[in-house]
Amino acid sequence: MNASFSGQLVNLLAAMLLLISFAMLSQRRVLSLIKLLAWQGAVLAASTFVVAWSTGQQHLYISASLTMLLKVFLIPWLLHRLINKLNVRWDVETLINIPAMMLVGIGLVIFAFSLASPISQMASTITRSTLGIALASILLAFLMMIVRSKAVPQVIGFLAMENGLLFAATSATYGMPLVVELGIALDVLVGTFIFGIFFFHLREAFDSLDIRHMEKLKQD
Amino acid sequence: MNQFTGISLQILQSVFVVLAAPLLIGWVNICRAWLQNRSAPSILLPYYTLAKLFHKDAVIASHASPLFRTTPYILFGCMWLAAGIVPSLATNLPFSPAADIIALVAVFALARMFSALAAFDTGTAFGGLGARREMLIGFLAEPAMLMTLYTAAFISGSTSLDTIVASQAHQTFSIHPSLAFAGVAFSMVLLAENGRIPVDNPATHLELTMIHEAMILEYSARHLALIEWAQAVKLFVYMIIGFALFIPWGIANASDPAGLPLAFVALVAKLVTAGLVLALIETLLAKFRLFIAPEFLSSAFLLAVLGMLTYFLNRT
Numbered sequence: 037m038n039a040s041f042s043g044q045l046v047n048l049l050a051a052m053l054l055l056i057s058f059a060m061l062s063q064r065r066v067l068s069l070i071k072l073l074a075w076q077g078a079v080l081a082a083s084t085f086v087v088a089w090s091t092g093q094q095h096l097y098i099s100a101s102l103t104m105l106l107k108v109f110l111i112p113w114l115l116h117r118l119i120n121k122l123n124v125r126w127d128v129e130t131l132i133n134i135p136a137m138m139l140v141g142i143g144l145v146i147f148a149f150s151l152a153s154p155i156s157q158m159a160s161t162i163t164r165s166t167l168g169i170a171l172a173s174i175l176l177a178f179l180m181m182i183v184r185s186k187a188v189p190q191v192i193g194f195l196a197m198e199n200g201l202l203f204a205a206t207s208a209t210y211g212m213p214l215v216v217e218l219g220i221a222l223d224v225l226v227g228t229f230i231f232g233i234f235f236f237h238l239r240e241a242f243d244s245l246d247i248r249h250m251e252k253l254k255q256d
Numbered sequence: 257m258n259q260f261t262g263i264s265l266q267i268l269q270s271v272f273v274v275l276a277a278p279l280l281i282g283w284v285n286i287c288r289a290w291l292q293n294r295s296a297p298s299i300l301l302p303y304y305t306l307a308k309l310f311h312k313d314a315v316i317a318s319h320a321s322p323l324f325r326t327t328p329y330i331l332f333g334c335m336w337l338a339a340g341i342v343p344s345l346a347t348n349l350p351f352s353p354a355a356d357i358i359a360l361v362a363v364f365a366l367a368r369m370f371s372a373l374a375a376f377d378t379g380t381a382f383g384g385l386g387a388r389r390e391m392l393i394g395f396l397a398e399p400a401m402l403m404t405l406y407t408a409a410f411i412s413g414s415t416s417l418d419t420i421v422a423s424q425a426h427q428t429f430s431i432h433p434s435l436a437f438a439g440v441a442f443s444m445v446l447l448a449e450n451g452r453i454p455v456d457n458p459a460t461h462l463e464l465t466m467i468h469e470a471m472i473l474e475y476s477a478r479h480l481a482l483i484e485w486a487q488a489v490k491l492f493v494y495m496i497i498g499f500a501l502f503i504p505w506g507i508a509n510a511s512d513p514a515g516l517p518l519a520f521v522a523l524v525a526k527l528v529t530a531g532l533v534l535a536l537i538e539t540l541l542a543k544f545r546l547f548i549a550p551e552f553l554s555s556a557f558l559l560a561v562l563g564m565l566t567y568f569l570n571r572t
Contacts, residue, residue, distance in 0.1 A: 051433035051566050058558060062551075135554035142561050149569055168569050 042090035046207070049083040050166040053203060054145070057176040060196060061141055062134045066124060069192050070115045076199050077107025083166075084206050095214045096206070102221055103202070111195065111228055118232050119188060124245060137183065141176055148172035155208075170204035187238055187245040191231045198224055261513060262350045266340065269349065273339035273496070277488040278302035280495070280531055287535030302488065309481035317378045317474060327374035328475065328482035334367040335489040344496040345519050346508040347418050347425075356415040357405040360497075361398065364449070367486070368394050375471035382463065386470025389546065393455060393467065396553035397448045400441055403560030407438040408501045410567050417500055425504040437563030439502045444556035446498065448549070450491045453538040455549050465543060495530050499523070 056076045063069050081104040088096030119125050152168035174197055181193035202220070205212050212220075235245060242249040282299040289296035298304075316325065341355045341363075355363070372391055375383035409415045411432060412423035448455045451468040460466055472483050500507075506522025508515030544552060 047566075048433045048436070051437065051562070054562060054566075055437070055559075058562070062555070134551050138554055138558045142558060145562070145565060149565060153569075165569050169566075 042086050045086050046083050046166060049079050049086065050169040050203070050207070052079050053083070053173055053199075054169050054176075057173040057196065057200070058138070058141060060192070061137060061176055061180050066119055066186075066188050069189055070112050070119070073115075073192050073195060073199075074108050074112040076196060077103060077111075080199050080203055081108065083203065087206055087210060091210055093210050095217075096210065098214060099206075099217050102217070106221055106225060107195075107199065110225070114228055114232070115188070115192070118235065122188075122235055122239060122245065124186075124188060137179075141179060144175045144179060145172040148175050166207040167204060170200055170207055173203065174200035176200075185246050185248055187231075187235055187247050190247065191228070195224065195228070259350075262348075265346055265513065265516075266349045266351045269343075269345050270336065270340040270351075273344055273492055274336055274485075274489055277492040278306060278485065280492050280527060281488045283528065283531045284535050284538075287532050288538060291535055291539040302484075306481045306485055309476075309484070310478050312477040314477035314479055316476075316479075320378050320474075323370075324374050324377045324474075325479070327370045328479040328486070330370045331367050331486040332482045332489075334363050334370075335486045335493065338363050338493045339489055341417070342493055342496050343418055343421050343500055343507060344523060345516060346513075347421050348509050349418075352418045353416065357409065357417055357420075358402070358415060360417070361402055361405070364490075365394070365398065367490075371471055371483075375474075378474045380474060382470045382473050385463075386467055386473070389467040390471055393448055393549060393553070396550055397445050397556070400553060400557040400560050401445045401449070403557060403564060404438040404442045404445065404501070407434050407560060407563045407567060410564065411435065417497070421500045421504045421507060422509075424501070425507055432567075434563040434567035435502060437559050437566060439498075441556045441559035441563065442498055442501065444552065444559070446494045447537065448553055448556070450487070450494060452534065454541045454544050454552060457543050465546070467546075492527075495527060496523075498530070499526050 053076060056072055056079065060069060060072045060076075063072060081100050084096055084100035084103060087093070088100055148171040149168040152171050156165055156167045177193050177197035177200055180196065181190050184190050184193060198220070202217075238245055238247070238250075279299065279302070281302045282297075285301065286296040286299055338360060340351050341360055343349065343352060368390065372387035375387035375390075377383070405415075408420050408424075411434065412420045414420060414423075447453070451458050456467040457465060458468065461469055463470070468487070472480065475483055503526065506519055508519035
């Protein structure tokens with residue numbers, strides 16, 4: 037595989053990552069959100085694999101397979117189990133004005149691209165142009181966490197943000213040291229468990245997963 | 257280039273597009289019938305319908321203004337003009353420098369404006385309703401259409417369709433993520449602009465859902481025939497714009513007429529595939545509520561803008 041072709045392939049995967057981020061932003065159903073998260077993980081794993089192939093970095097193969105295992109199978113499965121137990125499988129969230137949110141998203145993408153372009157001009161890696169896309173998908177996941185009011189989509193937003201960060205790491209610096217990556221992977225997994233426990237407590241306390249209820253915790 | 261060959265090729269292309277357009281509609285209808293387990297109508301049915309309509313006597317509301325009578329001719333003229341501009345069989349034709357992609361969008365907008373005005377003209381409730389809906393769809397579809405065209409224009413460095421086709425058809429293979437985005441956005445605009453299923457149902461006369469049909473309810477006989485023919489040419493032209501932007505392989509150059517048979521075969525193959533895909537989309541999707549249409553079209557706009565942004569990102 038020559039360098040320019042694999043560069044184009046990574047660009048294509050980066051564009052798909054961005055597209056999935058937008059799809060998550062506009063998705064109303066929890067079940068489809070989890071599916072999209074799994075797809076995002078798959079795209080991330082594929083792009084890490086391509087980078088590993090074209091640069092010959094051995095540890096990136098481990099990172100790619102770890103991503104595949106964790107983000108495509110384990111975490112979506114955990115989330116599926118969680119929403120089954122919480123009985124919010126068919127939860128539909130009313131979102132405020134999807135076209136307006138899309139426009140805000142486009143604004144964020146332009147901001148991220150212009151922020152990343154001076155950095156990527158200095159870089160020499162084959163994947164430098166994808167830094168802007170990674171930054172944009174982090175910001176979009178952030179936006180998703182801000183506009184959602186239910187707990188499960190917020191956690192999915194958090195996981196999507198982590199996907200974006202990992203993509204930024206692979207595209208800018210060919211990945212972090214393996215120890216760090218293992219640590220992050222474990223953190224995310226444990227975080228998902230803790231969020232699961234948190235959901236049950238939330239529902240026990242307020243009989244709902246709407247986190248706006250937590251504002252009532254303040255003592256007057 | 258020989259002046260005579262160029263002009264005759266130009267005339268051939270324009271006439272070919274206008275004559276073949278009902279055939280495409282017939283093919284799409286056949287595919288839909290197959291996919292929905294019905295027995296298919298003849299592929300020539302649109303021609304029979306047109307012939308039948310041309311032989312009838314026109315009925316026109318007594319208080320209709322001349323605008324109402326002239327609109328079908330304007331519509332047909334606009335679509336024929338577009339058919340002459342977009343390169344379907346050969347590039348580098350004498351008529352192609354007449355308009356670039358922006359002017360082409362303006363030609364479609366002109367046709368839309370006249371059909372909306374004519375729908376308002378007779379003062380029936382359905383006409384006004386259809387015209388308003390059409391303008392809602394149109395004003396959302398137009399920016400998305402322009403953005404997809406700009407993406408292709410940026411990649412080839414020109415807004416002339418001819419140059420875009422020439423530069424896309426003769427370059428070495430490379431993956432353009434921006435073109436993939438633009439392609440999806442363009443397909444969505446094509447569905448919306450031609451009143452195909454997720455946005456409008458061309459086969460319905462149900463007052464709650466119809467958009468295009470509501471506008472032309474007052475027309476009959478030769479006027480209706482011209483409008484339906486123009487609609488068929490519009491679908492055909494949108495498809496060949498799509499081919500020109502995204503899969504331009506096989507198209508001939510006007511200075512080399514020997515490539516024409518190959519171009520013809522390539523065009524027919526692309527049209528057959530595109531018609532099948534269109535029928536598949538129309539079978540698999542249900543019609544949206546009208547209020548979902550803005551969401552659908554804003555996603556198309558979003559995809560087109562993303563395509564353009566990805567182009568700028570990958571250029572550096």
